[in-house]
Amino acid sequence: MTVGPVIRDEATAEFFDGTAAGQLLLRCCPAAHYSEPAAAQCTTCGVTELHWAPAAGGAALVSWAVTDAKAAAGEQSKRTVLVIAELDEGPWWWSQLDGADADDLAVGLRLRVTFRRPSDEHEAVPVFVLAGS
Amino acid sequence: MTRLGKVYGPSSAQFAADAVRLAAADAGLRLAEVDGLLTSSGVTGGISVDLQRDLGLTDLRLLSHLQAYGSTAGAMIQFASLAVMSGTASVVACVFADSPLRPERGASAIYGTRHAPAGWWGLLGASGVIGANPMYALAARRHMLRYGTTSEQLGHIAVAQRAWASMNPAAQLRDPITVADHQASRWIVEPFHLLDCCLVSNGGIAVIVTTAERAAGMAQPPVHVLGWAQSHRGRYLRRDPDFGLRSGAASAGPAAMAMAGILVTDVDVAELYDCYTFTVLLTLEDYGFCAKGEGGPFVASGVLRPGGKLRLNTGGGQLSGYYMWGMTPVSEAVIQVRGQGGARQAEAHEIALVSGNGGVLDHHCTLVLSSDREAS
Numbered sequence: 001m002t003v004g005p006v007i008r009d010e011a012t013a014e015f016f017d018g019t020a021a022g023q024l025l026l027r028c029c030p031a032a033h034y035s036e037p038a039a040a041q042c043t044t045c046g047v048t049e050l051h052w053a054p055a056a057g058g059a060a061l062v063s064w065a066v067t068d069a070k071a072a073a074g075e076q077s078k079r080t081v082l083v084i085a086e087l088d089e090g091p092w093w094w095s096q097l098d099g100a101d102a103d104d105l106a107v108g109l110r111l112r113v114t115f116r117r118p119s120d121e122h123e124a125v126p127v128f129v130l131a132g133s
Numbered sequence: 134m135t136r137l138g139k140v141y142g143p144s145s146a147q148f149a150a151d152a153v154r155l156a157a158a159d160a161g162l163r164l165a166e167v168d169g170l171l172t173s174s175g176v177t178g179g180i181s182v183d184l185q186r187d188l189g190l191t192d193l194r195l196l197s198h199l200q201a202y203g204s205t206a207g208a209m210i211q212f213a214s215l216a217v218m219s220g221t222a223s224v225v226a227c228v229f230a231d232s233p234l235r236p237e238r239g240a241s242a243i244y245g246t247r248h249a250p251a252g253w254w255g256l257l258g259a260s261g262v263i264g265a266n267p268m269y270a271l272a273a274r275r276h277m278l279r280y281g282t283t284s285e286q287l288g289h290i291a292v293a294q295r296a297w298a299s300m301n302p303a304a305q306l307r308d309p310i311t312v313a314d315h316q317a318s319r320w321i322v323e324p325f326h327l328l329d330c331c332l333v334s335n336g337g338i339a340v341i342v343t344t345a346e347r348a349a350g351m352a353q354p355p356v357h358v359l360g361w362a363q364s365h366r367g368r369y370l371r372r373d374p375d376f377g378l379r380s381g382a383a384s385a386g387p388a389a390m391a392m393a394g395i396l397v398t399d400v401d402v403a404e405l406y407d408c409y410t411f412t413v414l415l416t417l418e419d420y421g422f423c424a425k426g427e428g429g430p431f432v433a434s435g436v437l438r439p440g441g442k443l444r445l446n447t448g449g450g451q452l453s454g455y456y457m458w459g460m461t462p463v464s465e466a467v468i469q470v471r472g473q474g475g476a477r478q479a480e481a482h483e484i485a486l487v488s489g490n491g492g493v494l495d496h497h498c499t500l501v502l503s504s505d506r507e508a509s
Contacts, residue, residue, distance in 0.1 A: 003260060003261065004250065004258060004259040004261070005259060006251065006255035006256050006258070007255065008251070008252070009252040011253065012252050012253060015256075036371065037253075038253045038370075043371060043372070062275070063271045063272070063274045063278070063377065064271070065267050065271050065274055065324065065325075066320070066322065067261065067323075068320050082260075082262055082267050082270075082271065082322070083271075086372070090372060091371075091372055092370075092373070094260060094262045094268075094271075094370065095260035096261040102323070107278055118259075123259075125256065125259045125260055126260070
């Protein structure tokens with residue numbers, strides 16, 4: 001499976017400007033606490049003065065699950081590894097892990113954020129790959 | 134309760150209205166005696182305070198629509214109890230109904246396509262995390278990694294509940310299964326097989342809440358609400374070290390039992406919310422039926438089977454019985470406490486512990502129900 005189509009709305013416009021430029025933007029408060037991009041206030045201290053700040057891209061594996069897309073006749077089914085990863089800035093992120101075998105995973109495994117588009121007309125979506133790949 | 138399961142035709146609002154009429158008749162009440170109404174709806178919505186008009190109820194003293202996902206049913210009963218204790222209302226109907234099933238489409242089409250492909254929800258779906266299945270699978274995997282819980286152990290929950298369902302005429306799935314059947318059922322999202330996942334059902338269930346004094350003169354044996362507690366963790370889709378390891382049951386369960394003046398060892402019947410087998414396992418640990426992390430060996434010991442030490446999800450639950458969100462465990466607890474469970478009736482049924490869970494382990498409600506006004 002690859003990523004699916006998603007279109008921006010008012011709340012996600014700046015975030016998708018970031019993914020288009022190869023950045024996973026988080027919300028950051030004056031005390032340098034990072035919150036997930038949908039946060040309306042700092043998840044650590046509650047302040048509403050938040051600015052966008054890019055994640056460095058490093059993450060650690062928290063949990064994973066595997067979907068089996070139904071295969072068309074004659075084709076091998078495509079397994080997708082879905083993960084929760086802890087970004088190095090603190091927030092957790094839910095997406096897929098590309099290019100890894102589900103049998104080789106372990107908690108804490110180092111991952112790196114990258115971006116995929118289902119087609120040129122759709123927004124770029126953050127996904128994970130193994131660090132160093 | 135209305136007919137449940139693959140029942141096609143009525144809208145959610147019609148199921149809800151029918152459920153309230155049936156509950157009032159069951160209690161021996163005229164509908165006009167209802168002076169409070171709490172409504173709730175499932176994935177398809179379609180229910181609101183307009184239900185009052187559908188039922189022709191006039192001059193209500195309490196009316197509201199609630200939504201806290203799978204914890205709503207327990208919360209409704211808590212609020213209704215507070216209302217009758219304070220004199221705000223005297224007879225409160227609490228109802229849930231849903232009608233997601235259509236004859237021409239499968240169950241997976243309903244719960245998998247909720248997210249519009251725009252904005253934050255669209256992003257989650259575009260990332261491959263579509264619906265509740267992967268979210269709960271990610272939770273279960275954490276428990277497996279931390280405590281060594283296995284898919285076979287989860288299978289024992291599905292097998293035991295199916296055995297209970299075989300004795301429930303209202304259950305949708307009644308043919309016995311084995312752990313091997315569970316293991317052979319197709320993957321939904323690893324580590325969940327098909328038989329780890331709940332049903333989807335159409336129908337409606339309502340309960341009537343009134344004072345103990347008034348209930349004593351009604352048509353059915355009263356079911357006393359001895360304890361309640363809610364816990365809403367507020368960590369959905371956020372960093373949460375407890376995700377999959379501990380839920381709001383760990384705080385709401387002990388609080389409700391303390392209010393009722395009981396210990397977990399006093400529980401005769403446990404009706405625990407089972408959107409997935411894993412939810413049951415986690416709730417058993419959080420309520421203290423076994424130690425944290427020991428849920429896997431505990432459920433695999435045979436304790437859940439009919440004739441085992443624990444009477445759990447005695448109607449088959451949502452895995453095999455019917456999927457009416459929090460009203461599934463509530464309804465079976467009411468049946469058991471009244472002693473009306475037929476072939477599946479628990480011999481001892483003084484104390485029932487009921488859980489509701491929703492929002493991927495983010496919302497929880499616990500109720501303690503009893504055949505007596507005070508725990509003995």
